[in-house]
Amino acid sequence: MKRIIAFITVVVVTTAIMAWTSPGLLRNVHLGLDLKGGFEILYEAEPFEAGAKVTRESLLKTAQSLEKRANQLGTSEPEVTTEGTNRIRLKLAGVTDENEVRKLMKKPSTLTFRSKDGTETLPEQFKKIELVGTDFVEGAAYVEMDQLNQPQVVIKVKDKDKFAQITERLYNKQLAIFLDEELLSAPTVRAVMTDGTASISGSYTRQEANDLRDEINRGALPLKLSEKYSQSVGATLGKQSLKQTVEAGLIASLFILIFMIGMYRVPGLIASFGLIVHTWLLILVFSLADFTLTLPGIAAIVLGVGMAVDANIITNERIREEMRLGKSILSSVKAGGKHSFRTIMDSNITTIIVAVVMYIYGTGAVKGFALVLIVEIVLSIATNIYFTRFLLNLLLKAGKLLQPKYFGVKESDIGEL
């Protein structure tokens, strides 16, 4: 009797916990852009100077600057991550105007000072790069009035000596100031600059000068970025995919549960319960670990439900086999559990090997899928072996279930083999 109470308590308490926490957990799960809509860009970074290498430090700096800019868009939690040695992935949820994003991300303030190297064919061409964004003091640009009361933007150079040398070398020659590929001004050097400041003057209005200052101060990017991949998903489309796939998953799961119960009766019922606990745990892990759930991730969960019952099918088939050999129910369950354990471990470990490789080599969606698969297999071993066996044993030791029919085995089949 005690065991029956224990069994009921475990089931009721587990169900209550799941029912109570599920809505909150589901709300917490971080959805990928393919499900909630948004814009994703993958940039490849290269240095401005030919022959130079992309360093880890410069890549991180670029990523930080991008993040700052993304924050200015006012989207919630922009995600900026570096990938490999020279890539930056940018994810923005709920962005509607991709053009705006592209402009803001790429356009601003890759400020360069350039001079002529003699091979230029047009007067506004300057091929030799003298100073790049990182050579300037970050966020130090300001607007001041020149002698003619015209607004000009003043920027500070980090290395005064270097700037002095450049201006000395270019004495009486032009030193052009570029913002990206846009020529801002091309003053002729009239004096060697030793104070480390340079000014950009044009016929700016006060407003134009302020805008230019802000653009420069937004943070100079140490690296040049080119777009390698982009994906934009409308919010409606994302929601539609989410709804359809979740529905498909629920219907599939229902069929699988019906199959398990029809096939294995009481152990099937327990397996079904284990399966629900398994799915709940999966969501719990995703919620706590703050993993991002993508559309392929949901597909992995749905497929995983099908695969997770495998452990139960193996165990139950084995138990039935032992029963048909004429063993008692208790010893059949024991032997079945023991024999199937090794099978389940070996078969799942090989699947984990594949999933881990997929995680290592995958990018984006592939990684998301592999992650679900790994978490799922580990959890399925926990719930479908330990948890469901624990429940089954409670019932058996309580003296219930002592007839083969509860296992879906016909009396007439026993001893058939």
Next chain:
Amino acid sequence: MSFKSKLKNLDYVHISRGCYAISIALTIIGVICLSIFGLNYSVDFKAGSNVDISLTETVTKEQIEPILQELGIAEGTHVTPGADRITIRFTKVLDEDQDHQLKNEILKLDSEASFEVNTVDPEMARELARNAMLAVLWSCLGIIVYVSIRFEWRFAVAAVVSLLHDAFMVVALFSIFRLEVDLTFIIAVLTIIGYSINDTIVIFDRIRENLRFSKLKTREDLITIVNKSVSQTIMRSLYTALTVFIAALFLLLLGGASIKMFSLAMVIGLLFGAYSSIFIASPLWFVLKSRQKNKPAKAS
């Protein structure tokens, strides 16, 4: 019951000879088809843009085409209309302005339209494909090492042959029927590998167990062991294949449009996975093992 008994009493080793013939024939057709037609790559693998539009009103292909003409992006474009969805595939990468103009034009037709735009650089695509190949390679190596340690090398070889068979069959069918290969296809193939090996190992585990309690003297003993092991696990193999198949089938029928090809690949792969575990992997192990058994017999 009689069906079950029949299944359990089949001579799997014998049947497998026919299966080898079928699989080899399919493989040859696949290789020919792949080398002539290749795969129908989506933008994930080929430079270009893919625009998916979810519509609330009926917009026909005839309405879309003039827009593309006008924007000068119609060349090589493929428009696939659907009930509430239109997919336009461009062989060139749309630039920001074209992208913007296209959206504006379509919003004029349907103000509630929702877009999904994918753009890939060809370099990126090559890298994706290379990584997929590396993933398959390393997965196979990992499995060979693990199975060789836990079982023996013959099991490892048989398992890897059968999983490569499954993966290749899916690739071949996608080539033959000109189905679109996108990024999720890679996931599907890798998952099929994971599933197929899982299935195979369950049967191998049983062979390993049965080997322990038997003394092998003749080739017939070995055949008996393989047949017995397959028949003991056949119901499990079928049931598990069925449950995963249910999951994949519903994803295919009801799931989101962007994982359609993934689900289709999974459905095909699962069927081949179940088939190869039963009819290819174990009989192949038998072939390898019987060679070893025969050698000392001849020597003595």
